[in-house]
């Protein structure tokens with residue numbers, strides 16, 4: 001990086017990954033559309049060679065994300081968050097044991113469960129908020145786990161894990177740790193600094209931030225781990241497109257202002273939703289009533305901008321039916337899956353058939369965007385007020 005001053009994260013997102021300063025040089029890196037690179041003689045680790053091995057369009061984003069996560073290594077971009085999940089799970093030895101939150105991202109659990117069904121690994125699903133349960137799953141009947149998968153706050157239950165305690169215990173036992181940091185972003189939580197080996201992102205969400213790309217990333221603690229994962233990416237071909245990488249860099253420039261604003265709005269909406277009679281329960285770690293509040297306060301800078309509500313039954317309709325009516329009745333909020341974009345999205349999670357049944361069927365997830373907070377509230381309030389009661 002050009003700058004020599006230690007920068008705060010909200011400057012890194014803007015200043016990182018720029019081309020070298022030279023007269024008439026471009027301020028932004030180019031999109032390099034080339035499937036191959038000129039060279040002669042033996043290809044070394046520093047050579048680009050071929051478009052599946054390397055592309056200069058990936059590097060600025062990888063540099064920025066690596067620096068934001070507070071480690072020493074650049075990130076690695078992948079074709080999607082789940083391609084990054086697949087690379088991370090490839091670190092588990094054949095027949096190895098993986099401890100994973102039952103309420104991880106559904107695609108992550110599904111991928112691990114399919115590997116387990118083939119006998120390639122063995123899966124121990126845990127309630128990640130129950131520290132004792134996780135610690136005992138790391139070492140059960142004298143057999144130690146190989147990988148601890150962490151996601152906190154969880155999707156969509158927003159359970160908060162005691163990351164410092166779990167990461168320290170895994171490290172002591174020599175168990176590899178991965179933290180899916182998609183919900184928080186490195187501006188809110190930095191798992192590497194808490195002792196994690198690997199941080200995972202669905203770049204699709206906050207980092208790119210505009211619901212216009214699908215991408216993933218891994219940020220490794222060590223150069224050795226990075227080289228293993230780079231080899232996996234190269235040989236499995238789970239690479240990012242140059243345009244997508246450029247869009248992600250373009251998106252991350254505004255990450256700090258987007259997060260700052262959406263977190264404030266999420267807090268306001270959570271407090272108002274908690275007081276609305278059509279809402280049975282609000283899950284948001286920023287509320288003092290939330291079971292994850294104290295942990296989140298100790299571990300996070302802010303509380304994120306995802307919140308979940310459980311909609312009350314009423315008027316002879318179930319909570320799930322009222323939840324569907326709430327979503328359908330909205331005008332500004334977009335009814336769609338995914339999260340972390342500038343636009344506010346809302347969905348009843350159990351519309352996904354793969355969603356675990358331990359997620360209440362009246363649970364609606366809200367991804368708070370950057371629109372005017374009062375407009376977002378007015379839309380929600382109008383649709384909630386229209387629900388039948390009693």
Ligand SMILES: *Cc1c(COP(=O)(O)O)cnc(C)c1O
Pocket residue numbers: 080081082083105107108151155180182183201202203204205214215216
């Ligand atoms: C979306 C998401 C993923 C999967 O990422 P894709 O980019 O959709 O493949 C993984 N983890 C979390 C927490 C997510 O929200």
